[in-house]
Amino acid sequence: xxxxxxxxxxxxxxxxxxxxxxxxxxxxxxxxxxxxxxxxxxxxxxxxxxxxxxxxxxxxxxxxxxxxxxxxxxxxxxxxxxxxxxxxxxxxxxxxxxxxxxxxxxxxxxxxxxxxxxxxxxxxxxxxxxxxxxxxxxxxxxxxxxxxxxxxxxxxxxxxxxxxxxxxxxxxxxxxxxxxxxxxxxxxxxxxxxxxxxxxxxxxxxxxxxxxxxxxxxxxxxxxxxxxxxxxxxxxxxxxxxxxxxxxxxxxxxxxxxxxxxxxxxxxxxxxxxxxxxxxxxxxxxxxxxxxxxxxxxxxxxxxxxxxxxxxxxxxxxxxxxxxxxxxxxxxxxxxxxxxxxxxxxxxxxxxxxxxxxxxxxxxxxxxxx
Numbered sequence: 001x002x003x004x005x006x007x008x009x010x011x012x013x014x015x016x017x018x019x020x021x022x023x024x025x026x027x028x029x030x031x032x033x034x035x036x037x038x039x040x041x042x043x044x045x046x047x048x049x050x051x052x053x054x055x056x057x058x059x060x061x062x063x064x065x066x067x068x069x070x071x072x073x074x075x076x077x078x079x080x081x082x083x084x085x086x087x088x089x090x091x092x093x094x095x096x097x098x099x100x101x102x103x104x105x106x107x108x109x110x111x112x113x114x115x116x117x118x119x120x121x122x123x124x125x126x127x128x129x130x131x132x133x134x135x136x137x138x139x140x141x142x143x144x145x146x147x148x149x150x151x152x153x154x155x156x157x158x159x160x161x162x163x164x165x166x167x168x169x170x171x172x173x174x175x176x177x178x179x180x181x182x183x184x185x186x187x188x189x190x191x192x193x194x195x196x197x198x199x200x201x202x203x204x205x206x207x208x209x210x211x212x213x214x215x216x217x218x219x220x221x222x223x224x225x226x227x228x229x230x231x232x233x234x235x236x237x238x239x240x241x242x243x244x245x246x247x248x249x250x251x252x253x254x255x256x257x258x259x260x261x262x263x264x265x266x267x268x269x270x271x272x273x274x275x276x277x278x279x280x281x282x283x284x285x286x287x288x289x290x291x292x293x294x295x296x297x298x299x300x301x302x303x304x305x306x307x308x309x310x311x312x313x314x315x316x317x318x319x320x321x322x323x324x325x326x327x328x329x330x331x332x333x334x335x336x337x338x339x340x341x342x343x344x345x346x347x348x349x350x351x352x353x354x355x356x357x358x359x360x361x362x363x364x365x366x367x368x369x370x
Contacts, residue, residue: 008304010120010207013129019118021304027311035311036063042318043067048088048111050314051077053097054249055271055306060092060113060314071275073249074146075161078104079343090318091325092309094119098325099150103335110325113314117305119147124204125183127151133180137200140180141172144338147206148183150327153335162187162233163248164346166194171345173197186210190233190240206234208303212267214238216289220265227286228261232268239267239288256280270301 003022010017027035036059043050050069052060061071070080074093078101081089088109091098094117102110130152134142144156145165153159160168169179169191179197181188183204192199212235221229221242230252231243240246245255249272256264256276266272267288276285290301327335 006304008120008207010124011203011205012124012126017123019120019123021118022114022116022308023304024308024310024312032059032311035315039063039311039315039318040067042315043090046088046318046321047086048090048318049081049084049086050090050092051081051101052309053077053093053271053306054253054275055269055303056092056309057271057307057311058274059311060309061274063311064092073161073163074100075339076250077101081105081108081110090314092314093117094122094303094305096122096147096149099327100146100153100339102325102327103150103153103332103339106327106329106332109321111317111321112325113310113317114305114308115323115325117308119303119305120207121145121147121183121204122149122152125149125152125202127155130182130202131155133182133202137180139178140200141177142180142182143169143172144182145184145187150331150335152182153338154331156338157341159338159342161248161342163251164342165191165233168342168345169197169199170195184234186236186240187233189237190246193237208269208301209234209267210236211290211301212236212239212288213290214242216291217242217265217267220286220289224263224265224286226261227263227265228258229265229288230255230267231288235267243267252276253279256283256285269303269306271303271306 003024005020005022008019008021050064050067052064052071064071074097081101082104089101090111091101092113096119098110098112125148127149134155142156143158143160144152146159146161158168173195179199181199182202185201185203185205188199188201209232217239228244229242230245231240233246252268263284265286265288270287273285287301
């Protein structure tokens with residue numbers, strides 16, 4: 001299997017930094033058929049279930065569903081894995097998704113087709129810098145997006161997804177709490193606008209959603225006046241202002257079911273289009289523009305790290321069983337608290353716990369030393 005490496009720039013506390021992603025060559029149709037047959041057998045042999053994000057290759061999404069797994073957003077992937085009887089979880093996505101699965105299922109083996117698949121939001125919010133940011137604002141309740149490392153989650157009072165962030169922050173705002181938010185500034189801005197909360201944001205961004213262009217989207221809307229625009233809230237405010245619907249990946253999938261609309265312009269990772277077209281084969285889905293003034297095409301609407309997941313490296317990880325996703329047990333215990341708080345809130349319609357949870361202490365010291 002031949003690969004090439006590409007350079008990917010992302011934002012971090014010092015400005016711009018560079019990471020790398022490997023792009024694999026697509027297998028031939030014959031090799032693809034062989035791999036899919038072998039993978040079904042290997043999943044069964046390992047008592048493993050495959051959970052795949054909406055943004056990974058369609059072959060992985062289809063294989064997950066064919067073999068009793070799941071295609072969904074990152075938190076639902078982890079929650080499904082926790083409830084599934086399989087002893088091994090295989091997470092097709094990026095690293096923080098594998099970590100979240102391990103946090104919720106520490107007794108299970110967690111594997112990833114590509115353990116080095118990163119996320120610009122995770123990379124751009126390193127644990128030590130984030131802990132210092134929190135230390136500088138001790139009066140604020142810490143709310144972090146799920147697109148973060150275990151170390152960042154461990155410092156949080158709440159972990160949220162794009163689907164529940166507004167509801168959680170609104171609840172905290174109504175209690176009079178000030179918010180420290182991380183890492184996506186666009187999602188944080190959207191949450192603050194929707195809730196009126198006093199929200200201090202870390203300045204990270206997703207390299208995919210940050211590239212959508214408002215002027216070009218407005219032009220496209222003019223040319224297609226009957227189309228409706230669905231936008232993920234990690235996009236800039238100028239793009240959100242043009243949306244008919246703003247929501248999470250699952251929310252976008254549901255919004256596309258509007259029977260009165262045939263054509264949608266969608267501003268999220270184009271890996272989502274496979275599930276949209278599967279679910280609504282009679283509808284038309286068009287990518288929101290990333291080209292235009294100031295365009296860099298860091299992603300061209302597809303995460304380069306999501307693209308690292310493929311059939312070949314899935315087969316390799318199932319064959320070898322290594323490397324496993326591992327997290328220090330003390331870090332797991334602390335990182336699980338804000339996730340479970342969010343789960344209680346979303347499942348019950350109201351939080352079962354309020355206020356803050358204790359900071360990490362000894363587990364953080366061990367993490368920094370390790």
